[in-house]
Amino acid sequence: MSADRQQNRKAYHHGDLKNALLQAGKEVLSLEGVNRFDLRKVARKAGVSHAAPYRHFADKEALIDAIVKLGFEELAGRLAAKIEKSGHSTPEKLKVVALEYVLFAGQNPWLLREMFSGRSSRNRNNEAYIASKAVYRIYRDVIHTGQEAGEIGSGDPNALAGVLWSLMHGLAMLIIDDQVTPYAEGKRGVERFVNYSVSTLIDGMKG
Amino acid sequence: MSADRQQNRKAYHHGDLKNALLQAGKEVLSLEGVNRFDLRKVARKAGVSHAAPYRHFADKEALIDAIVKLGFEELAGRLAAKIEKSGHSTPEKLKVVALEYVLFAGQNPWLLREMFSGRSSRNRNNEAYIASKAVYRIYRDVIHTGQEAGEIGSGDPNALAGVLWSLMHGLAMLIIDDQVTPYAEGKRGVERFVNYSVSTLIDGMKG
DNA sequence: ACCTGAACACCGTTCAAGT
């Protein structure tokens, strides 16, 4: 622990302001949404002056970009972990992935919206855009493996992954926006609706 | 035409400021997004002072709510018109609806995002939320009619409509966010990808 | 009844100055 950290309450140098801003910002973004995301508030939460963030991020948008990137990384990690712990059948893996995607959305509704706000895809060298591709690869690989095992119908796994992602993302958005109640209400209802949707799509892939 | 309208350039009373604000606001929202939506700019575009909008809308949020409601109404109108002009087969109707949904998204990306920003479903008496239900009813009715004709598998048409909507909305979001390229690139590519997706889901509904 | 202009609080961003 550095000298800076030990006298932290009054330390002139924060020590790890960049991460503190990311954490405080993620909290504001996830819970309150972009509309109420203001840089001065985030700086206040991190215990620094309103000008301090500019030492670490070009502007407000750059901070949000970085938070969005973290969001994709967290999502990728959660999906991968669920696949790891799930059974061996491909349909089961896909259901587990879809449910986890929807749960992530329920826990971070505003963050998910911001992840698909167009900012990540402004240009393809964007770190958030690259992070989003890692998420895509996760279910594409599940589909590809499933095809090799004969559990999923044929077709370009990349395209099938796109269809699956569309369904999962639409489910997540409509559920957090209260548009598919009462079919997906409560933890049980959501799980049932997601399973039903994914099963239907997988059945269609076999045809 | 009223006296107010005839001397319009210098008229103290605008005449139809409410609609002028809605139109100017819809343009800003659709093209620039919420982040760049500011009330003073909208007022400027409508040719009035920055305080004038408060005579017609409680605040900025109320104006956006009203624009979002218009968005759902326009979408409902477009979907209904496409169904009207399409062939008789239910799968064909659903493909036409999905494609129109995606085209609407491409033409009004920011507006669509705002339509699913959580604001419409804050409470269920919200006019925007009610307008969104009219959109829902359109494909639910197509599905229901298709079931009676034996063209679509059995199941609660409301739930099936929810699944279909999820797929359509996910396709729209991922396409405007450049996440399913190169599978849905260009007008042709988008049409092919949407048809493929919807066909797959419909096939699954038969099982 | 509808609109304007001044006023206030607050945010994003910059920059010279502090440690």
Added chain:
DNA sequence: ACCTGAACACCGTTCAAGT
């Protein structure tokens, strides 16, 4: 090298005053 405080432009909202 990192952070602060003052400063500036600009936005949301209110309100007394104008037509």
